Amino acid sequence: MSEYILEARDIVKTFPGVKALDGVDLKVRRGETHAVVGENGAGKSTLMMVLTGVYRPDSGSIVLDGREMAFSSPQEAVRHGISIVYQELSLVPSLSVAENIFANRQPVNGIGAIDKNELNRRAREYLALFDLECIDPSTLVKNLNPANQQVVEILKAISTDPSVLILDEPTSSLTEIESKRLFDNIRTLTGRGLACLYISHHLSEIFEIASTVTILRDGRFVCDASVADIDEDFLVTNMVGRTITDIYGVRPDPASLGAPRFELRTLSRKGAFSDVSLIVRAKEIVGLAGLVGAGRTELGRAVFGAEPPHSGEMLLDGKEISPQSPGTAIALGIGYLTEDRKTQGLFLDFPIRANLAANRLSSLSKGPFVSEALVDEATERAIRDYRIAAGGAKKSVRTLSGGNQQKVLLGAWIGIEPRLLIVDEPTRGVDVGARSEIYGFLRALAARGTAILMISSDLTEILGMSDRIYVMKSGHIAGELEGGTATEESVIALATGAAGGECEA
Amino acid sequence: MNWFKRLTGQREFMIGCIVLGIMVVMSFASPYFLAWDNLLAVLLGLSIEAIVAVAMTNLMVSGGFDMSVGSIVAFVGATTALLLAKGVPTVPAVLIGLAIGALIGLFNGFIISKVGINPFVATLSSLSLFRGLTLIVSRGRNISGLPDSFAAIGQAMLFGVQTPIIIAAVLIIGGDIMLRRFRFFRQSYYIGGNERAARLSGIAVDRMKVLAYMLTGLFAGLAGIVMTARLGAASMTAGTGLELRVITAVIIGGASLQGGEGSVFGAFLGSLLMALITNALTLLGVDVYWQTFVIGATLLVAVLIDQLGKTSAQAKAAGAAKASAESGARKSA
Numbered sequence: 001m002s003e004y005i006l007e008a009r010d011i012v013k014t015f016p017g018v019k020a021l022d023g024v025d026l027k028v029r030r031g032e033t034h035a036v037v038g039e040n041g042a043g044k045s046t047l048m049m050v051l052t053g054v055y056r057p058d059s060g061s062i063v064l065d066g067r068e069m070a071f072s073s074p075q076e077a078v079r080h081g082i083s084i085v086y087q088e089l090s091l092v093p094s095l096s097v098a099e100n101i102f103a104n105r106q107p108v109n110g111i112g113a114i115d116k117n118e119l120n121r122r123a124r125e126y127l128a129l130f131d132l133e134c135i136d137p138s139t140l141v142k143n144l145n146p147a148n149q150q151v152v153e154i155l156k157a158i159s160t161d162p163s164v165l166i167l168d169e170p171t172s173s174l175t176e177i178e179s180k181r182l183f184d185n186i187r188t189l190t191g192r193g194l195a196c197l198y199i200s201h202h203l204s205e206i207f208e209i210a211s212t213v214t215i216l217r218d219g220r221f222v223c224d225a226s227v228a229d230i231d232e233d234f235l236v237t238n239m240v241g242r243t244i245t246d247i248y249g250v251r252p253d254p255a256s257l258g259a260p261r262f263e264l265r266t267l268s269r270k271g272a273f274s275d276v277s278l279i280v281r282a283k284e285i286v287g288l289a290g291l292v293g294a295g296r297t298e299l300g301r302a303v304f305g306a307e308p309p310h311s312g313e314m315l316l317d318g319k320e321i322s323p324q325s326p327g328t329a330i331a332l333g334i335g336y337l338t339e340d341r342k343t344q345g346l347f348l349d350f351p352i353r354a355n356l357a358a359n360r361l362s363s364l365s366k367g368p369f370v371s372e373a374l375v376d377e378a379t380e381r382a383i384r385d386y387r388i389a390a391g392g393a394k395k396s397v398r399t400l401s402g403g404n405q406q407k408v409l410l411g412a413w414i415g416i417e418p419r420l421l422i423v424d425e426p427t428r429g430v431d432v433g434a435r436s437e438i439y440g441f442l443r444a445l446a447a448r449g450t451a452i453l454m455i456s457s458d459l460t461e462i463l464g465m466s467d468r469i470y471v472m473k474s475g476h477i478a479g480e481l482e483g484g485t486a487t488e489e490s491v492i493a494l495a496t497g498a499a500g501g502e503c504e505a
Numbered sequence: 506m507n508w509f510k511r512l513t514g515q516r517e518f519m520i521g522c523i524v525l526g527i528m529v530v531m532s533f534a535s536p537y538f539l540a541w542d543n544l545l546a547v548l549l550g551l552s553i554e555a556i557v558a559v560a561m562t563n564l565m566v567s568g569g570f571d572m573s574v575g576s577i578v579a580f581v582g583a584t585t586a587l588l589l590a591k592g593v594p595t596v597p598a599v600l601i602g603l604a605i606g607a608l609i610g611l612f613n614g615f616i617i618s619k620v621g622i623n624p625f626v627a628t629l630s631s632l633s634l635f636r637g638l639t640l641i642v643s644r645g646r647n648i649s650g651l652p653d654s655f656a657a658i659g660q661a662m663l664f665g666v667q668t669p670i671i672i673a674a675v676l677i678i679g680g681d682i683m684l685r686r687f688r689f690f691r692q693s694y695y696i697g698g699n700e701r702a703a704r705l706s707g708i709a710v711d712r713m714k715v716l717a718y719m720l721t722g723l724f725a726g727l728a729g730i731v732m733t734a735r736l737g738a739a740s741m742t743a744g745t746g747l748e749l750r751v752i753t754a755v756i757i758g759g760a761s762l763q764g765g766e767g768s769v770f771g772a773f774l775g776s777l778l779m780a781l782i783t784n785a786l787t788l789l790g791v792d793v794y795w796q797t798f799v800i801g802a803t804l805l806v807a808v809l810i811d812q813l814g815k816t817s818a819q820a821k822a823a824g825a826a827k828a829s830a831e832s833g834a835r836k837s838a
Contacts, residue, residue, distance in 0.1 A: 325709065326704060326706070326708075327707035327708065327709055329707070330706075338705055343699075343702075344701045344705055346699065346702060347695060347703075347765070348698075348699065349698060349765060350694075350765070354694070358702070358703070358706040361688045361691060361692070362688060365688040368687050368688055369687060370687070
């Protein structure tokens with residue numbers, strides 16, 4: 001038995017014009033959680049695709065349990081014991097939990113029909129592994145919350161009894177609490193001898209769950225290290241290739257903040273949130289923390305007029321407003337950067353310039369005509385100001401990296417010169433380098449007088465950026481904290497209250 | 506060279522070249538082809554569907570779809586003719602006809618955007634509803650005996666050109682400029698590109714969608730009036746299959762069923778291409794039964810070329826994105 005369950009040696013993979021992987025090494029021990037980190041484009045995804053048989057490497061070798069392997073398909077990789085849980089869930093929502101776990105491998109009875117009892121019995125065994133006996137295996141997957149859907153996805157991946165499980169950004173749609181539960185599940189699996197390859201942008205998670213880390217940059221292997229021997233600065237420096245001291249920038253002096261710019265008084269929307277009162281001052285960045293489902297996004301969308309509130313008052317610069325549509329909110333100077341840039345924010349097949357112009361066609365027009373000259377000018381300025389790395393303003397945003405896409409969207413919203421900007425998960429799926437730039441743009445926007453309400457599930461981001469923090473819990477404001485003195489524990493305590501409630505479907 | 510690349514990359518350029526190619530070949534193949542009368546006949550033949558295609562382009566750019574235009578053509582033609590036969594003067598009869606077309610569009614738009622019925626299903630039922638109503642009001646007979654003032658809409662000559670061609674030309678040019686340059690109609694592209702993002706960008710999506718169906722109904726109504734005037738009678742079978750020819754023209758011209766792309770000029774070229782192919786086959790003495798087949802093949806080839814172009818562009822873009830991401834990372838390093 002070799003020391004490593006999985007080894008990749010000197011992997012090279014070239015795409016037309018690009019060397020995606022250039023001599024990457026990876027050594028994974030049995031029963032460990034091994035993190036792979038790097039910026040977008042560093043080669044993490046390509047490496048995973050090579051390991052799971054999606055791509056064949058140009059050169060280099062994959063050694064599984066001492067035997068050299070050459071997978072020609074993902075199915076073959078699974079057969080040899082390498083399973084992957086992708087970022088985008090691959091479940092069939094209209095089928096049951098059990099049928100999803102055993103997709104295409106359902107136990108059958110004598111006449112070849114699916115044996116429901118046996119299927120559900122075996123699914124229950126798997127659910128018990130993560131102490132989720134409360135989920136009925138015949139529940140349809142679409143009726144589960146995202147966290148439990150992901151559990152099903154993981155169970156599906158381990159139901160082939162793999163020796164290596166790859167998790168690609170598993171916490172991207174989970175709350176802090178749900179992430180902790182996921183880590184417990186991962187520990188359960190590694191305790192049974194399974195090796196876990198863990199890919200994440202959230203560096204704090206690496207210190208929580210991984211024992212070893214491999215750092216990639218520009219398709220090259222930088223180093224690997226035992227997590228116990230390193231700190232976050234070491235990770236960031238090696239990922240980015242330069243020293244980044246404080247990605248959140250410097251919090252301004254509270255005395256320099258402006259007058260109250262935006263105020264909510266007992267705002268309510270049935271089924272979403274109730275009696276929400278809060279204040280955001282000019283130049284202030286206010287964090288809105290809480291669990292997924294606490295009503296934060298619903299509150300943001302209500303203020304923006306997308307789903308208007310049912311009662312309560314909204315004041316902007318002392319005047320009462322009640323935007324009934326995003327159009328009226330934008331006219332009032334309110335912007336809303338949505339949490340999901342791909343499905344709700346961007347026009348993926350349109351070029352950068354069309355995306356930047358989408359929310360302010362009227363200010364980029366002369367009379368009834370759209371002015372191409374004004375659009376070009378605004379586009380050039382945005383590409384320069386926000387350092388959007390793009391082949392050109394005419395390229396569709398689908399081809400950009402996550403960080404650059406987010407900069408385009410943020411640029412569009414800063415472009416309306418908002419009095420209040422609501423940003424919902426502003427750095428989700430964005431790598432460290434672009435993240436620190438986005439934080440810089442938000443700080444600069446606030447310094448120019450804009451009030452910023454930042455909804456985020458990333459606690460370190462909330463703590464690092466906010467001048468003040470409101471914490472929401474089941475549709476209410478559970479408390480208010482000062483940005484300078486708040487801690488993870490104080491936010492989590494407010495967000496969760498006493499009970500966790502882990503078995504709600 | 507940049508403008509050259511941009512020009513040649515346009516769908517309109519490709520279709521335009523094919524149209525020119527056919528014209529050049531045909532001018533040698535048939536002495537009748539380039540005759541003024543033949544060219545006018547081609548344009549007159551496509552003018553009705555081109556009028557509908559103007560509004561259909563805006564609708565399909567915004568991600569919509571209307572199967573009922575052929576039935577609207579027939580229904581508006583029949584009701585206008587009935588009004589005229591009952592002695593209603595031409596102007597009010599035409600205005601009422603246009604209003605009926607717009608109202609049918611409003612009905613389509615309402616059940617699609619407010620009730621949330623799929624556009625294909627909703628307008629498929631309208632297709633039968635209004636074809637059926639046409640049969641009911643006309644009792645299965647053609648309605649003729651229309652006043653000369655009405656017939657002039659379809660039969661008068663201006664500068665030696667029939668009015669349907671003039672009406673179509675004005676609407677095509679006006680429509681193309683509107684969709685290309687007007688802020689108001691640019692919103693259609695955003696809605697077709699990503700409806701949810703358009704809503705969150707402050708675009709009044711539902712209102713625009715209802716309006717797009719209304720415009721389509723209005724233009725189909727106008728087409729029905731022009732057609733009735735030209736024929737001098739309302740036929741209960743008028744516009745049968747028109748919806749498919751219009752949608753085919755719009756797609757050949759660069760639109761897709763997903764929305765977000767397409768142009769009025771392109772749709773006109775698509776329509777012209779189909780009409781020229783039909784005309785060429787007739788002049789060359791090819792069996793008429795082949796015409797429909799050739800139009801199907803044209804559509805297939807147009808979308809295949811488009812798809813191949815997209816896939817290779819996407820492959821290139823994917824490589825470039827990786828390269829730019831990496832070079833970006835390197836620059837910052």
